[in-house]
Amino acid sequence: MTGNLRRTVALTGLVGLLLTACSEGTDAGVQPAVATSAAGVAAGSSSPHDVHAFAPTADQCTQEPFTEQLIAEPETSLERQLQQTLVACSTRAFDAVNVRNTSSHVLWVVDGPLYPYWGEHEDPVRPLAIGVFRDAVRALPATERPQGFTLEPGRSVTLQTPPEAVHLSLHPGLQAMWTAASMGTQAVMNRARTSAATYLGRGKPTRGVVVACALDGFEVGLAIPDYEDDPIGVLRKALGIVGNGDCAQRIRAEKPPALAVEDMAKVAKPRSSWAKGAQQALRSALRLVQMVVT
Numbered sequence: 197m198t199g200n201l202r203r204t205v206a207l208t209g210l211v212g213l214l215l216t217a218c219s220e221g222t223d224a225g226v227q228p229a230v231a232t233s234a235a236g237v238a239a240g241s242s243s244p245h246d247v248h249a250f251a252p253t254a255d256q257c258t259q260e261p262f263t264e265q266l267i268a269e270p271e272t273s274l275e276r277q278l279q280q281t282l283v284a285c286s287t288r289a290f291d292a293v294n295v296r297n298t299s300s301h302v303l304w305v306v307d308g309p310l311y312p313y314w315g316e317h318e319d320p321v322r323p324l325a326i327g328v329f330r331d332a333v334r335a336l337p338a339t340e341r342p343q344g345f346t347l348e349p350g351r352s353v354t355l356q357t358p359p360e361a362v363h364l365s366l367h368p369g370l371q372a373m374w375t376a377a378s379m380g381t382q383a384v385m386n387r388a389r390t391s392a393a394t395y396l397g398r399g400k401p402t403r404g405v406v407v408a409c410a411l412d413g414f415e416v417g418l419a420i421p422d423y424e425d426d427p428i429g430v431l432r433k434a435l436g437i438v439g440n441g442d443c444a445q446r447i448r449a450e451k452p453p454a455l456a457v458e459d460m461a462k463v464a465k466p467r468s469s470w471a472k473g474a475q476q477a478l479r480s481a482l483r484l485v486q487m488v489v490t
Contacts, residue, residue, distance in 0.1 A: 242323070247416060257285035262294040266359050276301065276368075279478055286359050291360050296352035301477035302437055303374040306353060306364030307344030316398075323398050324385065328403060329377035333370070340414075342367050348374070371481035372408045372417025372431055375474045376443070380406035382470070383459035395454040402452040407437060407467035409443035427478040428464065428471055437461045 209280040222398050262285035281299035286292065297304055301310040313334065319327040326348050333341065345352055347364070355362055384402060385392040416434040420427050436444025444457045464471050 205404050241358075244403050256283045256296075259294075261287045261293070262354075264288060264290065266293070267298060271444055278484065282364070284359070284362070292354065292356045293348065293362050294352060294354045295362065295364070297347045297349055298348045299477070301378075301473040302351065302366075302480060303371050303477070304347040304364045305342055305344045305367050306347055306362070306414075307342070307357070307372060308428065309355065309361055310343055311345055313341070320351075321393075323381075324393060325374075325378040325381040326351070327398070328381050328396060328406050329374050329410060331398070331403070332373055332377060332407045332414070335407065335411060336414065344407050346370060346374075366481040366484060367417075368420060368422075368478070368481040369414045369417040371478050372420070372427075373414040375428070375431060375478060376407060376416075376435060377410035377412030379437075379460050379463050379470075379474075380409050380455065382463045383456075384454050386463065387456070387459050388454040392454070395452075403451045404457050405446055405450055405455060408446055412443050414439070417478070417481070420478075424474070424482065424484040425479075427482060428475040429466070431478070432461075435460075437464055456462060 205448075240264070257263050264286040266284040266286055267279075267450050281297060281302045283296040283298055285296075287293045295306070312434050313332050316330075316334075317381065319330055321327075328344070329348065333346065381392075381396060384395055384406070388395050394400070396406070397403060412435055413431060417427075424430060433439050433441065437443045437457065443460075447455060447457050447460075
C-alpha cells in the first residue's frame with residue numbers, strides 16, 4: 197500500500213493544531229540530524245544521524261531539550277498498535293525531534309527528511325543484530341535499497357528538523373531482513389554465549405553467513421503477499437529453517453562456527469515469544485506500509 201497516503205496528526209502542546217503530512221517528498225533545506233548523547237542533547241558531530249539505546253519511562257518526554265510529546269492520531273486499530281512502538285518528542289520551539297523505537301521487533305525506516313544510510317563507524321557494538329543487519333542493507337544494490345535509514349528496535353534518533361518534516365514507514369523487505377538477521381544472531385548467541393561477539397565480528401565467516409541469510413530474507417519479504425496470515429512461516433520455509441532453502445543450504449555447506457540450522461529453528465519455533473513478536477511485526481509491514489508520525 198504505497199502512494200499518496202495522508203495521515204492527519206495532532207501535536208500536544210499546540211492545542212487544536214492539526215497537521216496533514218503527505219508521504220511523498222521532504223522539505224528542502226532542513227537541517228541535518230546531529231549526534232546526541234545518551235540524554236538526547238546535541239553533542240556537535242559531523243555524523244548525519246545518530247541513535248542510542250533508550251529505556252522508556254512513564255513520562256516519555258522528560259529529557260531536555262525534548263520535552264514536548266508528539267502524538268499521531270491513528271485511523272485504524274493496526275495503526276493504534278503500531279503507534280505504541282514509537283515515542284516522538286520535540287523541543288519547545290518545535291525545531292528538532294527525537295524519535296524512539298520502543299518495539300522489540302518492529303523495524304522503522306526514517307525516510308523524511310532523507311539522509312544517507314548508516315556508515316560502518318556508526319554501528320553500535322550492541323545489540324549484535326544491528327551491525328549484522330546494517331551490513332546486509334549496505335550490501336543491497338543501490339537500486340534496491342530503500343531510501344532513508346533504519347531505526348531498529350530499541351534505538352532512537354535525533355533530527356534537527358520541524359516535526360512536520362519527519363516521516364517514518366514500514367518496509368516488508370527490510371522487516372523480513374531484520375527478522376532473518378536477528379534470528380541468525382540470536383541462534384549464535386544461544387550457542388556461543390559469551391563468545392558470540394567474536395564469532396559475529398566483522399569479517400568472520402559466521403557473520404558473513406548470517407548477513408547472506410538476511411539478504412535472502414529481504415527477497416522473501418518483498419515476495420510475500422500482503423494477505424498472508426503466516427508470513428513468519430513463509431520466511432522460515434524459504435530460508436530453509438524448515439525444508440531446504442538457500443540459507444539452510446549455505447549453513448550446511450560452509451559450516452560456520454557457532455551456527456547450525458537447528459539453532460535458528462529453535463529461535464523461530466512457531467509458539468515461541470520471539471516468533472510471535474516477529475510474526476506481528478512482519479504482518480504489520482505487509483499490511484500497513486506507511487505512517488506519518490509528527
